[in-house]
Amino acid sequence: MTDTGGGAGEVLVVTGMSGAGRSTVGNALEDLDWYVVDNLPPQMLRPLLDITGLAAGALPRVAAVVDVRGRGLFEDLPDVMDALRKGRQVRLMFLDASDEVLVRRFEAVRRPHPLQGEGTILDGIQRERRRLAPIRESADLIIDTSAYNIHQLATTVSELFLEESSARHTITVQSFGFKYGVPPDADLVADMRFLPNPFWNEELRHLTGQDGRVRDFVLAQEGAMEFLDAYAQSLAPVLAGYQRENKRHSTVAVGCTGGKHRSVAMAEQLAARLSTVPGVAVRVKHRDLGRE
Known part of the structure; x- marks a missing residue:
């Protein structure tokens, strides 16, 4: 415009x-x-x-x-x-x-x-x-x-x-739990339930995706790194288009079952990749991290 x-x-x-x-x-x-x-x-x-x-x-x-x-x-x-x-x-x-x-x-x-x-x-x-x-x-x-x-x-x-x-577009990468509902203000939604759930690991259950042990566990799973690289690459032209159309804000919701492990770890990794896109400021939110 x-x-x-x-x-x-x-x-x-x-x-x-x-x-x-x-x-x-x-x-x-x-x-x-x-x-x-x-x-x-x-x-x-x-x-x-x-x-x-x-x-x-x-x-x-x-x-x-x-x-x-x-x-x-x-x-x-x-x-x-x-x-x-x-x-x-x-x-x-x-x-x-x-x-x-x-x-x-x-x-x-x-x-x-x-x-x-x-x-x-x-x-x-x-x-x-x-x-x-x-x-x-x-x-x-x-x-x-x-x-x-x-x-x-x-x-x-x-x-x-x-x-x-300082940025032409601000993107919020937000983790969430599907059992609490998909964020109604999400522009894009990614589902991390294709990865094994750390909840079933007794040593990881009480931790969150912000803990290094959970992050390493999630990223080591088959398909995790491939997803991050491919998804971040696919979002680059979308974010460029948003800037051309003067859309200043967007939200990418990253979900897993409870919003505590997989979605948190993957959301932070995705945000790190998107932070390199020119003209884009990236925020990270974890909607359901404090829920039981």
Whole structure:
């Protein structure tokens, strides 16, 4: 995508499920010196972009929080985003969380869901999820906040956008356990269950993939090194394409049964290989490492 806005600043639209952390993200971006506009109707995005273009560098990074509080106006967001993207680099961040977590958050603050009406909190969440489905599909960055508290979410946002100053694309390599579910915000998923499980080795069971003994065991298995070399090589053109298309973030999820041994060891090895790709910053996360 070509930025035809001259010296106009960067624009990020933040949206997603109510209760998923939009306010926390807005505050984190403000701390990073973004100019943040909250509860902006989609129809006001074009005037906002025009202002950033006229600001002559005074507003280099602008974030607009757009959500269902805009009532009927919110329905126009997909069309507005399509129109804006034809002339400027405008990115869309979508915040999500599981229904169970969202219900718990609304109950904790004792507030109704904005689409709840005469129904339950879950009714409102399901209505909103259906309404947001096409918007989620067009997002440049999806963050699932189910496992985050407000401090962890703020830290995640800070890490993502601080790294942008030195890289055109940030990739998160995240280990996980299939028995806890595939990460919903993963762009690509790799399955390490083709390797023997260290869990069945009494000497390794209590350790994790971050321990040298487990790492050596996993890497010594038939196919492990071949997979790492081939998969890293196959991702290189994908990451180059992401940069050409101005996709600034992606997540590669690496899974095994419990997310403790194979996926952890292989995720760290894969991240080390991807760190050599030009223009790419690599982060490693282990989602299920602390679970039993």
